[in-house]
Amino acid sequence: MQPPDLQQLNPILAVGFLAFILVRWRFHRSRLSLPPGPKPLPVIGNMHQLARTSYQWLQLQRWSAAYGPVMHLRVAGRPLVVLSTHAAAWDLLARRGARYSDRPRLVVAVELATRNLHGAMRPYDAAYRQTRKLQAPLLGPPAADRYRPVQELESRQLLVDLLGEYEREGETGQDFSPLVERTTGSIIYALLYGYRLKSGDDQALRDAHVVQDNFSRAAKTGAYLVDLFPVLNHLPRALAPWKAEADALFRIEADLHTANFQKGLASPGWNFTKQFSASCEASGVPTFQTAWSVGDTSLAGLDTSSIALEWFVVACVAHGKRFVAKAQQVLDEVVGRDRLPTFEDRPRLAYIDAVVQETLRWRLVSPGGIPHLTKQEDTYMGFRIPAGSVVLPNYWAITRDASVFGADPDSFVPERWLDADDSGSGGGITTPLKNLPQTGFGFGRRSCPGRHVALNGLFVVVAQLLWAFEIEAAPGKEVDDTDWVDGVLVKPKHFKAVFRPRGPWVRDVLSSQQRDGEDDLVALLDRVAVGSGGKS
Numbered sequence: 001m002q003p004p005d006l007q008q009l010n011p012i013l014a015v016g017f018l019a020f021i022l023v024r025w026r027f028h029r030s031r032l033s034l035p036p037g038p039k040p041l042p043v044i045g046n047m048h049q050l051a052r053t054s055y056q057w058l059q060l061q062r063w064s065a066a067y068g069p070v071m072h073l074r075v076a077g078r079p080l081v082v083l084s085t086h087a088a089a090w091d092l093l094a095r096r097g098a099r100y101s102d103r104p105r106l107v108v109a110v111e112l113a114t115r116n117l118h119g120a121m122r123p124y125d126a127a128y129r130q131t132r133k134l135q136a137p138l139l140g141p142p143a144a145d146r147y148r149p150v151q152e153l154e155s156r157q158l159l160v161d162l163l164g165e166y167e168r169e170g171e172t173g174q175d176f177s178p179l180v181e182r183t184t185g186s187i188i189y190a191l192l193y194g195y196r197l198k199s200g201d202d203q204a205l206r207d208a209h210v211v212q213d214n215f216s217r218a219a220k221t222g223a224y225l226v227d228l229f230p231v232l233n234h235l236p237r238a239l240a241p242w243k244a245e246a247d248a249l250f251r252i253e254a255d256l257h258t259a260n261f262q263k264g265l266a267s268p269g270w271n272f273t274k275q276f277s278a279s280c281e282a283s284g285v286p287t288f289q290t291a292w293s294v295g296d297t298s299l300a301g302l303d304t305s306s307i308a309l310e311w312f313v314v315a316c317v318a319h320g321k322r323f324v325a326k327a328q329q330v331l332d333e334v335v336g337r338d339r340l341p342t343f344e345d346r347p348r349l350a351y352i353d354a355v356v357q358e359t360l361r362w363r364l365v366s367p368g369g370i371p372h373l374t375k376q377e378d379t380y381m382g383f384r385i386p387a388g389s390v391v392l393p394n395y396w397a398i399t400r401d402a403s404v405f406g407a408d409p410d411s412f413v414p415e416r417w418l419d420a421d422d423s424g425s426g427g428g429i430t431t432p433l434k435n436l437p438q439t440g441f442g443f444g445r446r447s448c449p450g451r452h453v454a455l456n457g458l459f460v461v462v463a464q465l466l467w468a469f470e471i472e473a474a475p476g477k478e479v480d481d482t483d484w485v486d487g488v489l490v491k492p493k494h495f496k497a498v499f500r501p502r503g504p505w506v507r508d509v510l511s512s513q514q515r516d517g518e519d520d521l522v523a524l525l526d527r528v529a530v531g532s533g534g535k536s
């Protein structure tokens with residue numbers, strides 16, 4: 001049917017016709033059904049099914065096999081839409097990012113305890129967008145590349161620490177996690193605040209962990225009734241004990257960020273705090289908020305990279321036969337045994353980047369994904385996505401999609417990231433990685449802004465660890481690669497591993513390259529300043 005020419009109709013008829021079209025369109029939309037999903041019970045929805053399971057992402061993946069890539073559940077009275085393929089997550093969270101970049105409300109953990117300043121979970125508003133804009137020049141690829149000397153410095157320190165532990169403990173196995181935590185934490189603190197960490201037990205890390213643990217506890221589903229019924233927040237303080245609790249959490253976090261911010265401003269040499277605060281000052285952002293933004297960026301970068309490295313160690317211990325010998329052959333050919341691998345070698349170490357990407361895909365730091373929220377109704381694949389839906393990309397299911405990542409997605413296979421012609425070569429592998437979707441860093445406007453810094457850090461640490469050590473399970477201790485500690489971030493259960501130097505050249509190279517870290521740091525940071533045009 002041809003639509004009538006509106007200019008030829010009188011105005012009343014034209015308005016009537018438009019109203020008819022609008023009503024028909026709305027009627028059609030509301031007739032669209034919700035995406036399929038497990039049957040909810042009245043009132044509690046699907047809560048009982050989710051509460052029964054520890055590793056929710058596994059249960060959601062099983063359901064997606066039955067219900068498809070877009071599922072609907074009801075949790076705490078709200079629609080939950082779970083996306084289980086890369087295509088669905090990309091279509092909604094990236095392509096329609098303007099509608100899908102908000103976060104679900106967390107009254108206690110975010111609104112009260114961080115006054116909506118929490119980096120990852122704060123609402124998608126003008127203040128959030130301004131922070132991302134100011135962060136971009138400090139976290140984008142050119143800036144990330146300028147930080148590489150600091151990452152090389154800390155990676156070399158990790159090798160020295162592991163070698164020292166091996167010489168003390170021998171074949172009984174090293175407690176490597178604190179050493180890895182020191183490394184990734186020190187990279188963050190050196191860049192953001194201009195000082196290094198001495199151990200994995202450093203006070204700075206302990207203080208940060210207190211804040212992270214407080215947040216995890218407060219954000220847990222069901223921790224506070226007010227998160228299920230936000231209207232309760234209108235109660236006076238005497239009837240709302242969570243308000244005083246949240247104030248205490250706010251003070252602890254504010255004190256941490258403010259103290260670190262002052263330290264950053266007082267440290268010698270360039271650092272992120274100095275450059276970021278200069279740009280915030282120019283944009284009229286209050287100092288307190290600037291301190292919080294830097295502090296929050298540091299919290300987001302701390303455990304994520306160390307957990308990824310712990311999973312890399314699990315891969316070496318449990319599945320090393322699949323890739324370690326090949327990686328070491330490549331390293332021996334490209335780097336040799338007279339020096340450590342560096343970023344200069346990266347164009348010829350595609351296999352190492354493939355190992356990093358496979359680690360991030362195989363064992364995600366946050367397998368369950370980070371929830372988004374849409375405030376507007378939408379339609380997708382013929383289904384209705386109601387306004388107010390929490391939209392969860394299930395990273396675990398997304399990365400197990402054989403049609404995207406190739407056969408046997410549960411196995412650790414770095415070759416899936418390389419072109420077939422190149423993966424058999426024993427020499428320096430120079431082909432760029434295949435254009436597979438990057439995994440583990442999220443989607444769209446809320447995706448991780450620190451990923452360039454993280455990927456550089458993981459590359460150099462993984463290359464240097466494989467160059468220096470044979471990594472094995474401690475004698476008599478099997479490592480189960482599904483021994484998870486549940487949470488938003490999911491790390492392997494604590495275990496010891498043997499880091500045996502591959503030969504005497506490891507000690508020789510490390511001794512000949514040993515320098516005074518503190519002096520180095522200021523010199524290295526000042527080189528960052530020169531590259532960024534910033535002042536120290």
Ligand code: HEM
Pocket residue numbers: 119120121296297298300301302304305308365366370371440441442443444445446447448449450451453454
């Ligand atoms: C292996 C390391 C890392 C992983 C796996 C990781 C992963 C993630 C994920 C999944 C998100 C949420 C994305 C979404 O909702 O779509 C995120 C957000 C974020 N990450 Fe990372 N991250 C890592 C390292 C870092 C580093 C090193 C920094 C900072 C230097 C950082 C800073 C942030 C910030 C500030 C956010 C909040 C973004 C927002 O909501 O707008 N991350 N990260």
